[in-house]
Amino acid sequence: MTELTSNRSSSLLRHLFVRFGFLVAFFAFFVFFAAWNPVFLQGGNLLNIVEGSAILLIVALGMTLIVATGGIDLSVGIALDFGAAFAIVAMKSYGADWITAAALGVSGGSIVGIVNAILVVGLRISPFMATLGTFFIGSSVQRIFTNGGGPISHRRMPDEFRNLAMGDIGGVPVEVIVAAVLCVIYFLVLERSIHGRRIHAMGMQRSASIVAGIRVNRVLIASYIVAAMTCAVGGLIAAASIRMFTPLSGFSYLLDAIAAVFIGAALHPRGRPNVLGTIAGVLFLGMVVNGLNLMGLNFNVKDALSGIILVSALALAVAQRKMR
Structure with missing residues (x-):
């Protein structure tokens, strides 16, 4: 009887950890930062976390x-860098209006997606190696174009383009609105459409998807291009924020984006990537950065703690997926 009770307790704890482990960690950090500095809970600071x-x-x-x-x-x-570069150069060197510049920026990002699609689908190179190759090629192109990596500034950009990062609608920052609109679109496509079901089916069992008649190559091509264009939108906002294009600045988002996706996947009952989970992962990382800044820590100490927390969150996510 005692052994049966122990097994049930162990099973219950395992279930609670799998379902709510990350949420408990999220809440714990939130409470800790709020207790350390009351400024953390102020509306303006919480909006800064979302905006940042x-x-x-x-x-x-x-x-x-x-x-x-x-x-x-x-x-x-x-893709983010290309989005920023194409838009800045279009406005500064060719006098393009802000709409044309934004369209060219997104088109510039799509080039990255097209190259990835060619490598992955056409040449059948693994996604890891293909996109790593695109990263090195794109990095070199940026250095060559800027004569070694110097920034390209445009202080007189149109106010409409500048408002992508500095404007607001009804008190809500435009960049937050843009991100929210993209979240809704991605959620409807990935979680509420037949196309999204096909994408998830490919991710879980590629061979079965082919047998089921899903045009895997077509879906992959579209996915890589759309993903790159989405990242280019982030590049437009980044360029509008600092009124310049800084080569290789997009690299700083890579590891955090991967972490947010895998943290989000840990929150899903089936352990698969999902939009709501990704949002939670991003907000968690933003909360940690903001909280550590409010603690006034030394720059090097803050970076070390950020890395430790990030690795710990990923380890928790992996543990949840394995136990599931």
């Missing part, structure tokens, strides 16, 4: 799409 996470969320959405297909995209930062 907008670009990462946009990039993480593109990563979510690719991971859902069963792949990985190490070139999301390059």
Whole structure:
């Protein structure tokens, strides 16, 4: 009887850990930062967390799409950089209006997706190696174009383009609205459409998807292009924020985007990438960065703690998926 009770208790704890382990960690950090500095709970600071996470969320959405297909995209930062570069150059060198510049920026990002699609689908290179190759190629292109990596500034950009990062509608920052719209679109496509079911089916069992008649190559091509274009939108906001294009600045979003996707997958009952989970993962990372900043820690100590927390969160996510 005692052994049976012990087994039931162990099973219950296992179930609670699998279902709510990350949520408990999220809440624990939230309470800790709130207790350490009351400023953390102020509305303005919470809005800063959301606003500061907008670009990462946009990039993480593109990563979510690719991971859902069963792949990985190490070139999301390059797509972001191309989006910023094409838009800045179009306005500064060719006098393009802000709408044309934004369209060219998104088109520039799509080039990265097209290259990835050619490598993965056409040449059958693994997504990891293909997108890693695109990353190195894109990095070199940026250095060559900027004569070694110097930034391209445009202080007189149109106010409409600048408002992508600095404007607001009804008190809500435009970049937050853009990220929210993309979240809704991605959620409807990935979680509420036949196309989304096909994507998840490919991610879970590629061979079975082919047998079922899913046009895997067509879905992959579309996914890589759409993901790159999404990241390019993040590049537009980044360029509008600092009024310049900084080569290789998109790399800083890569690891956090991967972490957010896998943390989010740990929250799903089936352990698969999903939009709501990715949002939670991004907000968790944004909360940690904001909380550590409010603690006033030394720069090096803060980075070390951020890394430890990130690795711990990923380890928790992996443990949840294995136990599931």
